[in-house]
Amino acid sequence: MMRGLNTTVRKLRNEVFKEIAALGFQENKEHLNDDIEAIPYKMVNDETTYRESVYRARAVVRERLRLAMGLSLRPENKPVHLTAGLEDSNISEKYYEPPLMQVIPSACEACEENMYEVSNMCKGCLAHPCVEVCPKGAVSMRKGRSFIDQEKCIKCGKCKAVCPYDAIAKKERPCAKACGVGAIGSDNCGRAEIQNDKCVSCGMCMVHCPFGAISDKSQIFQLAKSLKEGNEIIAEVAPAFVGQFGDNITARNLKAALKEMGFSDFYEVALGADIGAIAEAHHYVDKVTTGELPFLLTSCCPSWAMLAKKYFPDIVDQVSEELTPMVATARTIKKEHPNAKVVFIGPCASKKLEAMRTTVRSDVDFVITFEELQAMFDAMEIDLTEYEAESSFHNATGAGRGYAVSGGVAKAIEDCIAEYYPEVEVKIQHAEGLAECKKMLSLAKVGRLNGHLVEGMGCPGGCVAGAGTNIPIAKAQKKVETFVSGSSRKVPPKELKEIELK
Numbered sequence: 001m002m003r004g005l006n007t008t009v010r011k012l013r014n015e016v017f018k019e020i021a022a023l024g025f026q027e028n029k030e031h032l033n034d035d036i037e038a039i040p041y042k043m044v045n046d047e048t049t050y051r052e053s054v055y056r057a058r059a060v061v062r063e064r065l066r067l068a069m070g071l072s073l074r075p076e077n078k079p080v081h082l083t084a085g086l087e088d089s090n091i092s093e094k095y096y097e098p099p100l101m102q103v104i105p106s107a108c109e110a111c112e113e114n115m116y117e118v119s120n121m122c123k124g125c126l127a128h129p130c131v132e133v134c135p136k137g138a139v140s141m142r143k144g145r146s147f148i149d150q151e152k153c154i155k156c157g158k159c160k161a162v163c164p165y166d167a168i169a170k171k172e173r174p175c176a177k178a179c180g181v182g183a184i185g186s187d188n189c190g191r192a193e194i195q196n197d198k199c200v201s202c203g204m205c206m207v208h209c210p211f212g213a214i215s216d217k218s219q220i221f222q223l224a225k226s227l228k229e230g231n232e233i234i235a236e237v238a239p240a241f242v243g244q245f246g247d248n249i250t251a252r253n254l255k256a257a258l259k260e261m262g263f264s265d266f267y268e269v270a271l272g273a274d275i276g277a278i279a280e281a282h283h284y285v286d287k288v289t290t291g292e293l294p295f296l297l298t299s300c301c302p303s304w305a306m307l308a309k310k311y312f313p314d315i316v317d318q319v320s321e322e323l324t325p326m327v328a329t330a331r332t333i334k335k336e337h338p339n340a341k342v343v344f345i346g347p348c349a350s351k352k353l354e355a356m357r358t359t360v361r362s363d364v365d366f367v368i369t370f371e372e373l374q375a376m377f378d379a380m381e382i383d384l385t386e387y388e389a390e391s392s393f394h395n396a397t398g399a400g401r402g403y404a405v406s407g408g409v410a411k412a413i414e415d416c417i418a419e420y421y422p423e424v425e426v427k428i429q430h431a432e433g434l435a436e437c438k439k440m441l442s443l444a445k446v447g448r449l450n451g452h453l454v455e456g457m458g459c460p461g462g463c464v465a466g467a468g469t470n471i472p473i474a475k476a477q478k479k480v481e482t483f484v485s486g487s488s489r490k491v492p493p494k495e496l497k498e499i500e501l502k
Contacts, residue, residue, distance in 0.1 A: 002207070002208070002210065003207065003465070003469070003472055003473055004469075004470070004471045004472030004473070004475065008050060008212075009209075009210070009211070009212035012043075012050060012061075012064070012212060013064070013212065013215070013371065013375075014371070014374070014375050014378065015043055016039075016043075016061065016064045016065060016068050017068055017218065017220055017371070017372055017375030017376070017379075018375045018376075018378045018379045019039045019042070019043070019065075019379075020065065020068040020069060020218070020220055020221045021220045021221065021224045021372075021375055021376045021378075021379035021380075022224075022379040023035055023036065023221060023224075024220065024221040024222065024223070024224025024225040024227075024228065025224045025225075025227070025228050025379060025380060026228075027090075027225055027228065029090075032083075032086070032090070033083045033086065036065060036069075036082065036083055036086070037082060037083070039061065039065060040058040040061040040062050040065070041058070043058075043061055044057040044058045044061055056106060059106045060104055060106050060107040060212075062082050063104045063106065063107070064104065064215055065082070066082070067102060067104075067215045067216065067217050067218065068217075068218045068220065068221065069086065069089050069218075069221050070089045070094050070096065070097075070217050070218060070219055070221065070222065071084075071085050071086070071089055071217075072085075072097070072099075072102065072217075073102050073104060073105075076105055089221070089222070090221075090225075091222065091225075092222050092223075092225050092226035092229065092231065092341075093222075093365070094219060094222045095355070095356045096217055096219070096352045096353060096355070096356055096367075097217070098196070098201075098353060099194065099196045099199070099201075100201045100216050100217055100349065100350075100352055100353055101194055101199060101201055101203060101205065101206060101214060101215075101216050101349070102194070102214070102215065102216070102217075103191065103192050103193060103194055103213055103214050104213050104214070104215060105187075105189075105191055107211055107212060107213035108191040108192050108211065108213040109211050109213070110186075110189060110190040110191045110192075111171075111173040111174065111175075111192070112171050112173065113172075113173055113176065113186065114155055114170075114171070114172050114173075114176075115150060115153070115155065115170075115171050116148055116153060116155060116157065116159060116160055116168055116169070116170055116171070117148065117168070117169050117171055118145060118146045118147060118148055118167060118168055118169075119167050119168070119169050120167075121165050121166065121167035122145045122146050122163075122165065122167040122168075123165055123167070124141065124144040124145045124146070125164065125165075127164075128141055128146060129162040129163070129164070130146050130159035130160075130162060130163055130168060131146065132162075133158040133159060133161075133162050134158060134159055135154070135156065135158070136152045136153065136154055137152060138150075138151075138152035138153040138154070139159050146159075146167070146168070148168075157170065173192060174208045174209055174210060175192050175205035175206075175208055175209045175213075175214060176192070176205075177208070178204040178205055178207075178208035179204060179205050179434070180202075180204070180433055180434025180435035180436075180437065180438065180458075181198050181199070181200060181307065181311070181434050181435075181438070182198060183195045183196075183198035183199040183200075183205075184205060191213075192205075192209075192213065192214070194214075198310075200302075200303040200306040200307050200310065200350065200434065200458065201216075201302075201303060201306070201349055201350040201352075201353055202303040202349065202350055202434060202458040202459060202467065203216060203348075203349035203350070203459075203466070203467025203468070204434075204458075204459065204467065206349070206467055207467050216349050216352070216467070217352070218368070218372055219352075219366050219367065219368060220368055220372050220375065220376055222366065223343060223366045223368060223376075224376060224379070226341060226366075227261060227262035227263070228262070230262075231341055232264050232337065232339060232340040232341065233262065233263050233264060233340065233341045233342075233343060233366075234263065234264060234265040234266070234267065234333050234337060234340045234341070234342055234343070235258050235263045235265070235266050235267070235343050235345055236266075236267045236268070236269050236272075236326065236329045236330060236333065236342060236343065236344050236345070236364075237254065237266060237267070237268060237269060237345045237346070237393075238269045238270075238325075238326075238344070238345065238346030238347060238348070238404065238463065239268065239269060239270045239273070239396070239400065239401040239402075239403060239404040239463075239480065239483065240346065240347045240370075240404035240462075240463045240464045240466070240469065240476065240480060241254065241345070241346075241370065242476075242479040242480055242482070242483045243471055243475060243476055243479035244347070244370040244374075244469060244470045244471055244476070245370070245373075245374060245377075245384055245470070246384060246385070248385070249384050249385070250388075250392065251389075251392040251393045252388045252389045252390075252391070252392050253384045253385065253387055253388055253389075254384065255389040255391075255392075255393075256387035256388050256389040257377060257382050257384045257387045259387075259389070260380075260382055260387055261376065261377070261380060261382065263343070264340070265333075265337070265340075266393075267329055267332070267333055267395070268329070268393045268395055268396040268400070268401075269325045269326055269329045269344070269346065269400075270325070270393075270396035270397070270400035270401040270403065271325075271328075271329050271332065271395050271396045271400065272323070272324070272325035272326060272327070272328030272329030272330075272331075272332065272400070273300070273325035273328075273396070273399070273400030273401070273403040273409075273412065274396055274397050274399060274400035274492035274496060275323070275325075275328045275332075275492070275496055276300060276322050276323065276324065276325055276328060276400075277399050277400060277403075277409075277412040277413050277415075277416050277491070277492060278416050278491075278492045278493070278494065278496045279322045279496075280296070280298070280320060280322055280413045280416075280453070281413050281416035281417045281420065281421070283296060283320065283322065284296055284413065284417065284426070284453050285417060285421050285424055288451060288452075288453070289424055289451075293318060294318065294447070294450045294451070295318055295444055295449050295450055295451065295452045295453070295454055296318060296320060296452075296453050296454065297315070297318050297319045297320060297441075297444070297454050297456065298320055298409050298410070298413075298453070298454065298455045298456060299319050299320040299321070299322060299324060300324045300325055300403060300409055301350075301456060301457050301458050301463075302324070302348070302350040302351060302353065302354040302458075303350045303434065303458030303459075304434075304437055304456035304457060304458050305319055306350070307434060307437055307438065307441070307456070307458070308441055308456075311438065311441070312441045312442075312444075312445055314445060315441065315444055315445050318444070324354065325400070325403060326344050326346070326351055326354065326355070326362070326364060327354075327362050327363065327364065330342045330344070330362060330363035330364045331363050333363070334363045341365040341366065342363060342364050342365050342366070343364075343365065343366040343367070343368065344364050344366070344367045344368075345368055345369075345370070345373055346367070346369065346370070346463070346466070346468070347369060347370055347404075347463050347464060347465075347466030347467075347468050347469045348369070348459075348463060348466040348467070348468060349369065349466065349467040349468055350458065351367050352367045354367075355367045368468075369466070369467070369468020369469075370468050370469055370470050371468045371469065371470055372468065374470060394488070396487070397487055397489040397490060397491055397492050398484040398485070398487035398489065398490050398491070399411075399412035399415055399416060399490065399491045399492060400412065400492065401480070401483055401484045401487055402480070402484045403463065404462060404463045404464050404476075404480045405461070405462040405463070405464055405477050405480050405481070406430065406432040406455075406457045406460070406461055406462035406465075407430045407432075407455065407462070408462060408480075409430075409455045409457075410428045410429075410430045410453055410454075410455035411428075412491075413426075413453060414426045414428055414453070415490065415491050416491050416492070416494075419490075419491050419494075420494045426453060427451050427452040427453065428452065428453055428455070429449055429452050429453070429454045429455070430454070430455035430456070430457070431454075431455070431456050431457070432456075432457040432459070432460045432461060432462060433457075433458070433459070433460035434458050436460075437456040437457070437458065440454060440456060441456070460473075461473040461476075461477065462477075464476035464477055464480060
């Protein structure tokens with residue numbers, strides 16, 4: 001609904017990120033605390049307030065600043081200074097600490113949970129079908145209009161379905177509606193609360209909250225600090241980048257702008273996707289078609305993989321053990337540049353947690369989103385149109401670049417199988433959005449998808465719909481489609497060397 005729109009919430013996020021990035025690039029340890037304390041007053045005053053009062057607006061900005069520094073929110077029941085814990089975050093090796101997604105209490109409007117309500121569109125019609133269809137007698141006529149008794153209502157929606165004037169509205173908490181795993185509950189004040197045992201950190205609650213009450217943690221301060229210190233830092237850029245920084249911004253522009261910011265080299269994450277696609281093709285042919293495995297689940301989307309492991313532990317062995325494109329690319333970089341720090345730049349919030357998992361060494365030191373990178377460009381006043389590198393990206397194929405959209409992972413693997421195992425028939429299923437992913441995994445669990453390669457994407461639309469993107473989803477999908485079709489090679493070579501897991 002709001003994706004790609006330059007809303008007040010988006011402007012506020014950008015301003016916070018920009019201020020924190022600027023502190024990282026220009027850090028003065030002696031004045032750091034004071035500089036952070038000054039930001040809420042710089043951003044919010046009598047002329048530029050985001051809410052009904054400057055005091056509440058500043059309170060929200062303060063908590064946003066903490067999250068942007070990689071810190072957790074402060075508790076509401078005891079005094080904690082704004083910069084408490086700053087010393088632990090004022091390092092270039094800072095990793096994300098769960099929970100990643102957090103609700104800012106002072107920003108939450110305590111939206112009503114699921115309920116049906118009669119609007120002023122009601123004409124009080126003679127037929128009043130809403131009354132007739134209600135199985136619990138919760139709908140009645142009062143003062144010539146329909147009325148719903150919330151204590152009796154079971155929220156079946158039958159009244160809304162039959163109203164000829166569409167006068168009955170279904171009211172839902174936007175963040176809860178966007179959450180495909182039902183991880184949004186309420187605290188004792190009626191405000192949204194994330195149940196971390198259910199959450200898979202996709203970030204859909206964050207992008208659908210119209211009050212900007214949910215935010216994730218960031219590493220932009222730590223990355224800016226490391227760049228300022230002159231460390232060897234290499235960027236790996238996800239294929240969903242096309243179009244994210246402007247209609248006419250090419251890979252050449254992005255590479256040159258990153259060089260200006262202080263990065264020493266650049267890789268396509270699609271290179272790691274190519275490695276994964278050919279490895280998965282071999283895996284499917286060797287394991288699934290022979291019956292050794294009933295089906296194969298992709299693993300490149302961390303929210304999808306986390307969903308499978310949390311909610312469907314019985315089939316977790318069918319989740320691919322191949323490295324994700326982010327990790328495979330980082331592993332490649334570290335082999336060539338062992339002393340470098342690797343930064344994943346992409347659309348995804350849950351990649352922030354994937355980078356710190358201990359089961360498989362990620363070799364990723366920082367994860368930032370396209371949204372956060374744009375704020376870093378803004379902090380350094382870098383206009384991407386003014387920079388252009390001598391060369392573009394030329395080291396990945398259309399298969400790997402297609403990973404950015406829903407269905408792209410399965411298609412890449414299918415294309416590789418068609419190229420190198422033409423005698424093998426491939427059965428494909430894919431789901432997008434966590435609610436649909438749960439349905440797909442349920443089918444797999446009961447044996448309905450045996451023999452299939454199953455792709456899951458936590459965000460509806462795929463990676464281009466990630467929580468850290470800048471442009472509308474449909475527009476991003478078209479940009480990626482053009483990027484893929486313009487690739488000089490369709491699929492990676494059959495012998496593409498796999499990266500070791502350990």
